[in-house]
Amino acid sequence: MDNQEISRILYEISLYLEMNGVPFKPVAYEKAAFSIEALEEDVEEIYKREQLDGLKKIPGVGETIARRIEEYLKTGKIQYYENFKKKMPVAMGELMAVEGIGPKAIRDLYRYLKIKNLKDLEVAAKAGKIRNVPNFGLKTEQNILEAIEFLKRSKGRFLLGMILPTISTVYARLKVLKEVEEISLAGSVRRMKETIGDVDFLVIPCSSGRISSSESTKKIMNFFVSLPGIEKIWGKGTTKASVRMKEGFDMDIRVVPKKSYGSALQYFTGSKEHNIVLRTIAMGKGLKLNEYGVFKGPKMIAGETETGVYKVLGMEWMPPEMRENQGEIELALAHKIPKIIDYNDLKGDLHCHSDWDGGVNTILEIAMAAQEMGYEYIGISDHTKFLRIERGLDEKKLIAQRKEVNKINSQFEKQKKNFRVLQGCEANILADGSVDIADDILRQLDYVIAGVHSQLKMEKTEMTERIIKAMENPNVDIISHPTGRLIKRRDEYQIDFDKILEVAKETGTILEVNSFPERLDLNDKNIRKAKEGGVKMVINTDAHEKSQMRFIELGIAQARRGWAEKEDIINTQPIGKLLNFFK
C-alpha cells in the first residue's frame, strides 16, 4: 500500500533536484519512482524479507535510494524530502498538473510571488502579476489561465484506471464479510465512465440465523469506516456511510433491503439522464419508480432485481455501460439491445512495449504474462527511431528483433503451446504524413501501428491530411491513439474525425482503442461513430510494463460504452482470422 506514496515522494524529490539544477540525480530519482510505482510486490514485503539488499534489486534503486526507502518504512518519512519541502512548501502535484508548468517555473513562481498551490497561481494570473516575473510574459500568463480552466473542467473527478485498484480491494474486503449477503458497485464506476466523481457501494445485509439485519448493518458500517486508506469520515448512519480516501475521492456505502435491491441498483447506477427518461416512461404507464421499487398505487410490483424493474417498464435489461440516454432506452423498449463485447472476449493485445525500446520487460516476460491472462497471441510494437527519448528502434534493430521473436515462437511450438508472439512496431507519423521506417522493413513485420507523437498542434486540415496519408500507406495497419487526447490534461488534436473514418473504411485501416487510463482513445463516442461507419477497431493497452497489460479492462469498458460488438473488434478473433485484417 505504501508503494504509491514512496513513489510520489521520490518523484517530488526528483522535481526539487531539478529545480536546483542538480544534474543527473533527478533522472535517477524519477526512474526509481517509476520503477516502484510499477512494482507488483509491496516494498515493505521486500524489505521484511531481504532488507536493503532486496530493495537494491529494484531496478533504478541503489544504495542511497534504498536507504531512503528504509527510512520511510521505519519512520514514515524521508528527512531529505522534508528538508526540501520545508524550504519550498508547494503543492507539487497540483502545480505540475498545469500544462506548461514545470519544476523551474514552480521555483520562480514561489520565489517571486510565493505561489504555493493552484489557487495562488490562479489569483496571481488573474491579477496580472505573473507577466512581471522574470522570464515570464503576457503570453505565458494567458496560457496558465487557459491551462487552469482546462483543469477545472475536469475538477473533482478521478481517472477510473487510477482508483479502480483501490475500489476493487475495498469491494473484495466487503464481499467476504459474513454480514454481507449481496454487494455491488453502482454509479459511474459501474458504468465504467472514464472519470469518477465518487464511488457507491450497495449492500444487502445478512439476516439469516440469529443475526438481525440491523446488527449486520452496524457491523458492515463499522467495518467500512475503519478500512485502511481512509482520510476522513464524513458520516456514518444506519443506512449510509461516507468517507474520503487518501487519494482524494469519496466512497459511499448504502445498505438496502433485499426487496428493493434491484431498484436501488438501477437508481444509483444512473446515469441521471437515463433515470429521468425511465421515470417518465413509468409515469406514462401509471407507475411510480424510485430507489425502493416500482409501484402501482400502493402496491410494489418490481424492485428485487434490476431485470424485473426494466421488465415492468416494458424494457430489456441492458449493461450499465450503455445507460447514458444515448438511444439505449429506445432499443430496450424495442428489445433490440445489441450484444456488446464481453470482458473476456479478447484473444490478445497488439500494443505492448518491450525492453527493446526502453520498456521494462523482455519479450518473453510479456509473452508469459499474456499467457497467464489467457491470450492466444501478443503483439510487440515498440517505438521506432524518430522517438529517440523512447530509444525507438531503427531498421537494423527491427530486423534483429524479428529474429528474437522467431526464436521465442519456435520455443513455444516445441512446447506445443497454442500461443504466438507477433512483431509489429509503433512507427511515427511524421509531419508530412510519411512514416519513419523504410517500407521494405515495415513489410517484414506482422503488422504496423502508426501514431502521431510530434507536432501535435497542427491546424485541422493539415493534421487530418497527415493521418490520412499514413492510413493510405499500404504497410500501415493500425492507427494508435487516433485523437491524441489525454484526459484532464490535453484536448484532442484538431482532426476531421468523420473524414478519418471514411478513409479508414476505404483503406481497411484499423483504429485503436488505447486502454491507458489517461488516454482511452478512441473514446466511447468515437467508438460508436467508428462502429456505425463500419470501421474495425482493436483494443490495446500500450503497456510499457507487464502489469499495465491489466489496463485492457478499461479499453473493453470504453468499447462497451461505445456499444462495440465482438465483430467490430479485430482482437476478439483467433490468430488466423486476425491476420486477415492486416494489409
Added chain:
DNA sequence: GCCGTTTTCGGCCCGACTGTTTTCAGTCG
C-alpha cells in the same frame, strides 16, 4: 544517484516547440 559484454569510473538516450529573449531555457513527449 545508478549502472556496467565499450566502463567500478565516467557516462547519463534527443528533438521540436514556445516564449522569452537577442542566443536560450524550459517543457513536452
